[in-house]
Amino acid sequence: METSQELFDHYNGHEVTAFHLNNDNGVTVTVLSQGGIIREMLLPDKGGKKHNILLEYPTTADYYANPFYVNMMIGTAGGRIKQGQFTINGKTTKVTPNEGQNTLHGGPNGFHSVNWDGELSSTAKEATLTLTHHFAATEKGDFPAMTVSTKYTLGNDDQLVVNFSAEAEAPTIFNPTYHVYFNLSGEKDIRHQVLTLNSPRHMDVDSEKIPTGRLLDNHGTPFDFTSPTALGEAIDGMQNTNEKGFDDIFEVVPDADQRIATLTDPQSNRSVTLHSKRNGLVVFTANSFTPDMNLTLGHGAPHMGIALEAQNLSDATRFENLGDTTLLPGETKSYEIGYQFKF
Numbered sequence: 001m002e003t004s005q006e007l008f009d010h011y012n013g014h015e016v017t018a019f020h021l022n023n024d025n026g027v028t029v030t031v032l033s034q035g036g037i038i039r040e041m042l043l044p045d046k047g048g049k050k051h052n053i054l055l056e057y058p059t060t061a062d063y064y065a066n067p068f069y070v071n072m073m074i075g076t077a078g079g080r081i082k083q084g085q086f087t088i089n090g091k092t093t094k095v096t097p098n099e100g101q102n103t104l105h106g107g108p109n110g111f112h113s114v115n116w117d118g119e120l121s122s123t124a125k126e127a128t129l130t131l132t133h134h135f136a137a138t139e140k141g142d143f144p145a146m147t148v149s150t151k152y153t154l155g156n157d158d159q160l161v162v163n164f165s166a167e168a169e170a171p172t173i174f175n176p177t178y179h180v181y182f183n184l185s186g187e188k189d190i191r192h193q194v195l196t197l198n199s200p201r202h203m204d205v206d207s208e209k210i211p212t213g214r215l216l217d218n219h220g221t222p223f224d225f226t227s228p229t230a231l232g233e234a235i236d237g238m239q240n241t242n243e244k245g246f247d248d249i250f251e252v253v254p255d256a257d258q259r260i261a262t263l264t265d266p267q268s269n270r271s272v273t274l275h276s277k278r279n280g281l282v283v284f285t286a287n288s289f290t291p292d293m294n295l296t297l298g299h300g301a302p303h304m305g306i307a308l309e310a311q312n313l314s315d316a317t318r319f320e321n322l323g324d325t326t327l328l329p330g331e332t333k334s335y336e337i338g339y340q341f342k343f
Contacts, residue, residue, distance in 0.1 A: 001125065011034050011060040015033075033117070034063075040054060041160070043270055055304065056071070084101065109143075173327065174335075184265035190306050195262070200217070231285065245286075247287060276337050276338070
């Protein structure tokens with residue numbers, strides 16, 4: 001097990017550090033200090049050549065030149081908050097909208113927006129990175145002040161575990177996730193890759209993609225991934241929607257090992273399985289990627305990758321049946337996402 005760090009580039013006048021975690025099987029994970037961007041999940045092939053199963057950009061600035069949060073850490077709340085406000089224990093907090101009248105992915109000053117402090121460590125069994133940041137509530141519309149620690153652990157079991165932990169100074173929402181975009185094959189689209197979900201239902205949303213509180217049955221629809229399903233086949237079934245693909249919040253039921261989703265590339269036999277104890281997973285098939293996105297794989301195009309975002313069902317404070325996303329003063333909450341690689 002090895003760790004290392006180096007100067008990646010500069011962004012907004014500060015240095016961006018690339019932190020590398022390496023296991024003994026040739027797996028490498030690279031995380032940038034800026035935005036906690038996971039730039040690489042490198043898996044070796046039989047000849048030892050490494051392949052990044054994530055979409056990536058050549059520079060930090062490229063990640064921020066579009067609205068798609070490519071591979072960024074998301075918080076304090078993944079998904080959309082209706083009209084930028086939430087109520088906890090009878091107190092309503094208003095935060096800055098950044099998508100019309102609603103607040104998306106923690107707003108303009110969310111986890112994705114800052115340059116995190118990082119510390120590496122390693123043992124014979126695991127390589128670890130810990131990113132920390134204190135989010136001060138200094139401007140009107142900021143979320144309540146919060147101290148966050150995100151720990152990345154890569155083991156020789158070829159699993160990356162991301163643990164988010166936070167404490168807050170006032171009642172707030174804590175529903176973090178990762179907006180990682182997978183493309184296991186390195187081809188121009190993900191149509192031949194196969195998705196399986198432990199998901200019976202998905203969230204109904206309004207015209208602004210805000211949850212209505214209703215959960216819709218997946219059975220017999222393109223949303224049914226309970227059996228392994230080629231993404232191209234499922235996307236073809238969504239051509240009568242505005243998105244022409246998926247940008248949806250699935251209710252997931254973790255199994256005994258907390259597995260909620262598996263993405264597989266039949267050609268290379270690479271796969272990633274997501275583990276989470278929470279009840280939600282956002283699936284976005286990059287339907288609206290645009291040609292001005294200069295990714296290392298090429299110019300942006302629909303269905304170039306698939307974002308799988310493990311979290312709690314979104315905007316849950318407005319409904320009684322969607323789970324608890326609150327964080328109160330005096331408590332610490334932690335959530336994990338595991339990414340199990342096979343190659």
